[in-house]
Amino acid sequence: MEEDNFKWVFTGVYGPVVDDERPIFWEELCYVQGLWSFPWCLGGDLNSVRSSSERSTGGRSLEMDQFSDFINEYLLVDLPIEGATYTWSNGRDPITLSRLDKILISGDWEDKFPDVVQAMLERVTSDHVHLVLDCGGLCSQTFPFRFENMWLRSDDFQGKVSSWWEGVTSLEIDRLEEARRDMESLHSRRASCRAVFAEIASMEEISWQQKSRALWLKEGDRNTKFFHQLANAHRRSNHIGRIRVDGEELWREEEVHNGVASFYQKLYTESLVWRPKLDGLHFEAISELDKDRIENPFTEEEVLKALSSCNGDKALGPDGFTMRFLMES
Structure with a gap:
């Protein structure tokens, strides 16, 4: 497929239901993946789960390890499903639920569509839900100011900070805002600094490491792409695409914002006026x-x-x- 001259491949699959056929299935997918070098998107009913949390009956099995090995070997991203845990139901009593349907993407596919979100459509007649990829699913919001540690690598940064703060008082808010704008402008200089690309790459790595919250890796490990993907995963994990308020499901961005705000307003609004009294109680005192x-x-x-x-x-x-x-x- 081609989108804005961006070529990528989609593979639709239906996985085997017999355990003995699953290793052959994963091997065949490995062969299919090796036919091209384009970004890859794989989706369908795989008839397999990765962990006990993806099956209402719980329990571990060999198929989980085989499925996870396939995903890890080809560095695929297993996108969480917004608003759902399971995608299949047996429709009988006792009910059994599983997440048999998935959409997996490669890292370079995610680089092209970093805001991708996997959501589900309402089940009508099928025992499976329908999945949809929304490539602009993460809300486009204005984020608060965050200092980028890579700015510390900029030439004469400490001198700039000293000049910004010299003579600052608590009333000079305009000076503080000017300092923030000047620091933010340093970020845009990366594109024009081709002569110092190595230094810029190091700064970018520090920035994405900070966003990814990967505290167990050190600067200089050259894991910028990993930090980038990990930061995207955090964004998807923190993203609230839909919520249920008083039995009503809200999914429009403004409705979700208002629903969250209303919930916490009620949570932190006090209705009781009674207070317990501590008169006559003895408390131990420090020396x-x-x-x-x-x-x-x-x-x-x-x-x-x-x-x-x-x-x-x-x-x-x-x-x-x-x-x-x-x-x-």
């Missing part, structure tokens, strides 16, 4: 020495030790400035 220790001001060494132990990719508050910015600026 005067411990009281003085608690009230002692923190030393500079204690503050520095606490800051150094924090993760450099995380921000302390909604202003978006990370711990690495505070430590190095």
Whole structure:
């Protein structure tokens, strides 16, 4: 298929229901995948599950390991289904549910459509749900400011920060906003800095590592593509495409936003006016020495030790400035 001169391949499959035929099925798919080098999208009724959570009856089986080995070998992305856990029902009592239907995509297919979301359509007569890929499924929203640690690698960054903050008072909000805009503009300079591509690539890796939250990998491992895919997975995991409020399913973006806001407004709105009283209760008290220790001001060494132990990719508050910015600026 061709979309904006982007060529990719779709393979529709129906997996075997007999256990002995499944290894042959995975082997045949491996052969089919080797026929081209284009991005790959694979979907259909595979008649297999990857884990016990994809089957209402639970339990482990060899087919799960074979299925997972196939996905891992070809670095396929198993997209979660928005609004559903299972895709098939036996329609009998006792009811059995499984996720037999899947759409799998390759990493380069995801690179082309990073906002892809897998959703389901209503089941009418079939015992399977219908799956659909929405390539613009993630909401296009305005994200709050987040400091990018790669900006610390920019020339004379600390000098710029010093000039921005020199003489700043609590009333000079405009100066702070100007500093933010200047830092954000550093991001757009990557495309024009071809002469220092290696440095830019390193900065990009730091950025995607921060977004991916992969704390167990170190900078310099050259895993930018992995960080990118992991960040996309986090976006899909955090994405709320539809919710059920008072028995009604909401899926339009504005309805979902209003439904979430209404839920938390009710959750944090107090209706009770009664308060328990503590009169007459005896509580153990700390000694005067411990009281003085608690009230002692923190030393500079204690503050520095606490800051150094924090993760450099995380921000302390909604202003978006990370711990690495505070430590190095």
